[in-house]
């Protein structure tokens with residue numbers, strides 16, 4: 001996101017700024033050293049996560065469009081109440097193209113040196129026409145040393161049950177997709193969006209990329225790893241409440257077809273997303289569901305090979 005912004009108000013742990021390029025209000029969280037995170041009130045979307053040395057860790061397309069109701073291409077978007085395009089709603093639901101508010105009733109601030117902001121989305125009357133269920137969707141974005149946590153909570157505030165699917169559409173910045181490996185999904189079943197969402201079993205070693213990959217892995221482990229060989233860094237994704245995980249790289253042809261995506265930007269990004277898709281989450285009136293995704297960036301030699309269940313089998 002652009003650096004030209006006007007500060008509109010300051011909270012002890014975060015800043016609310018208006019980004020003069022996009023015109024959207026954004027919240028900026030500050031962490032140790034030069035680490036930071038930015039979240040747009042539009043879509044409740046994380047658009048930046050910087051490491052302690054100030055390096056941007058998330059991918060944002062240089063062609064992203066900041067014009068509602070178009071979703072913003074990149075960062076971490078919330079796909080709710082529908083992930084994908086199988087239901088009656090727009091692809092990935094409407095939460096990422098609505099204006100959120102700062103939660104007027106936030107949870108207590110985090111301890112252990114972390115800073116957080118709590119956001120809230122409730123349906124408008126228009127939303128109720130397309131998805132006739134009353135809900136409160138909360139997102140807590142927490143920044144710590146080398147870590148970014150997103151905690152999503154869905155409460156059924158209606159008088160009838162509803163079901164939903166949800167994913168945290170996470171775009172990681174990588175140095176070269178042909179030198180990236182995803183570990184932790186080996187031997188699992190997945191839906192392949194490139195083959196009419198048919199179900200397959202992964203036969204491979206870790207996932208590498210030499211063509212478009214668009215899969216939803218099912219019943220996955222809580223910890224996954226994205227290893228960037230060139231940078232010698234690994235993103236560790238730890239999730240709770242999210243049984244599935246989506247993996248996507250558009251590769252050459254799809255990149256050229258997406259108007260809000262640079263033709264060669266597929267080289268520098270990969271999506272890995274905590275998701276609840278195969279089994280929609282059902283909530284009775286008054287019930288609340290929580291799903292959390294934590295991203296941590298560590299040096300690669302710490303993780304390489306440790307996520308592969310084949311290797312793990314030999315380990316106690």
Ligand code: TA6
Pocket residue numbers: 071073084091092169193214246247248271273
């Ligand atoms: O998360 C992967 C995916 O579902 C892919 O199917 C691809 O369509 C991607 O999302 C793009 O979604 P978006 O609506 O952000 O263009």
